[in-house]
Amino acid sequence: MTLTTPETGARRAPADDPVLEIRNLSVDYGYDDDPVHVLRDVSLTLGRGEVLGLAGESGCGKSTLAYAATRLLPPPGLITGGEVLFTGRDGRKTDILRLDDQSLRESRWQDLAIVFQGAMNSLSPVYRIGRQIADGILAHRPGMSKADAMARAAEMLELVGISPDRLRSYPHQLSGGMRQRVMIAMALALEPQVLIMDEPTTALDVVMQRQIVEQIAELRDRLGFSVIFITHDVSLLIEIADRIAIMYAGEIVEDAASLDVYQRPRHPYSSALLHSFPPLRGPRRELTGIPGSPPDLAKLGGGCHFRDRCAFAWDACAALAPRLTAPDVADDDPRRTTACLRHEPERVAAAGFEAKPVPAELAG
Numbered sequence: 523m524t525l526t527t528p529e530t531g532a533r534r535a536p537a538d539d540p541v542l543e544i545r546n547l548s549v550d551y552g553y554d555d556d557p558v559h560v561l562r563d564v565s566l567t568l569g570r571g572e573v574l575g576l577a578g579e580s581g582c583g584k585s586t587l588a589y590a591a592t593r594l595l596p597p598p599g600l601i602t603g604g605e606v607l608f609t610g611r612d613g614r615k616t617d618i619l620r621l622d623d624q625s626l627r628e629s630r631w632q633d634l635a636i637v638f639q640g641a642m643n644s645l646s647p648v649y650r651i652g653r654q655i656a657d658g659i660l661a662h663r664p665g666m667s668k669a670d671a672m673a674r675a676a677e678m679l680e681l682v683g684i685s686p687d688r689l690r691s692y693p694h695q696l697s698g699g700m701r702q703r704v705m706i707a708m709a710l711a712l713e714p715q716v717l718i719m720d721e722p723t724t725a726l727d728v729v730m731q732r733q734i735v736e737q738i739a740e741l742r743d744r745l746g747f748s749v750i751f752i753t754h755d756v757s758l759l760i761e762i763a764d765r766i767a768i769m770y771a772g773e774i775v776e777d778a779a780s781l782d783v784y785q786r787p788r789h790p791y792s793s794a795l796l797h798s799f800p801p802l803r804g805p806r807r808e809l810t811g812i813p814g815s816p817p818d819l820a821k822l823g824g825g826c827h828f829r830d831r832c833a834f835a836w837d838a839c840a841a842l843a844p845r846l847t848a849p850d851v852a853d854d855d856p857r858r859t860t861a862c863l864r865h866e867p868e869r870v871a872a873a874g875f876e877a878k879p880v881p882a883e884l885a886g
């Protein structure tokens with residue numbers, strides 16, 4: 523699989539032409555006096571044509587981010603701050619969080635489409651899939667004839683590698699992998715510029731996962747849309763993503779080019795996560811897992827939230843919250859960021875703690 527642009531064959535430069543900018547997004551769950559701050563000041567930029575992977579253990583807030591950024595967050599979730607700026611093909615920026623209902627309905631699926639976890643189970647069992655895809659198209663293109671919508675549905679099925687004969691199939695006549703492809707076909711039918719995929723392959727076996735990931739990469743190369751691909755399996759992201767953001771306890775802790783995350787992780791959590799999943803290809807890595815479990819977001823204190831599970835933590839980590847900064851490693855890509863006090867020696871020293879060097883494992 524290639525991570526190349528169709529026009530130039532060059533690897534994409536990250537985010538110098540942003541299509542989606544999530545800035546300081548914060549989300550609480552609960553309306554009472556003691557809500558849980560699930561996302562805190564999360565910022566992420568998706569470049570045009572880029573595949574951005576978002577990885578982290580279960581419960582770190584990946585789905586919350588996807589739902590909040592698309593204004594699909596169900597109660598008791600509440601967006602408490604931030605912006606989600608979408609840049610259209612004409613260069614105009616709109617803040618999705620501030621769109622009125624009508625504009626939001628128009629924007630959804632046309633600008634930004636979503637395939638959620640278990641989406642394949644949301645197909646109606648009583649209608650043939652051709653009708654379901656065509657209905658989705660007609661909801662946004664009321665002037666289109668039914669025949670044209672059905673022709674478009676056939677075209678979309680072909681695009682995701684399903685024979686148009688299957689237009690007349692009911693969902694139960696398709697395998698799980700085919701149903702998930704139907705959902706991808708539906709999401710792409712209105713030619714959105716951004717596709718958000720939340721664990722789109724988790725329910726599928728490894729072979730099917732791989733086929734679907736390869737297909738998304740191929741479609742992206744062909745059609746030029748941008749993707750946020752969410753998964754807990756960072757190895758899968760190495761296969762598809764140009765850039766990877768690693769989330770932990772509701773915050774981004776590392777954001778870098780995919781190969782940099784894979785070969786040169788700078789955050790102890792990224793490194794630990796890489797050692798939790800077998801790579802899909804390439805040399806085998808020792809699988810060590812991550813000791814302990816993620817913190818309860820309702821009981822987060824100060825300092826670094828990963829410190830109890832981190833092999834490199836020291837007393838500064840209990841007192842200071844790390845900030846996303848350029849890693850303290852010579853010759854690193856200046857655009858990459860990580861949130862670990864090992865990379866903030868001056869701040870640590872200024873706060874009166876001993877500054878510790880970046881360990882060799884995180885400086886390679």
Ligand SMILES: Nc1ncnc2c1ncn2[C@@H]1O[C@H](COP(=O)(O)OP(=O)(O)OP(=O)(O)O)[C@@H](O)[C@H]1O
Nearest residue numbers: 551560579580581582583584585586587598754819
């Ligand atoms: N409806 C809700 N009410 C209260 N807390 C919630 C609700 N939904 C999610 N949460 C909490 O928000 C946090 C983030 O959940 P979220 O589903 O976004 O994480 P995730 O990283 O996508 O996990 P997974 O990979 O399991 O989907 C979790 O700690 C979860 O307990």
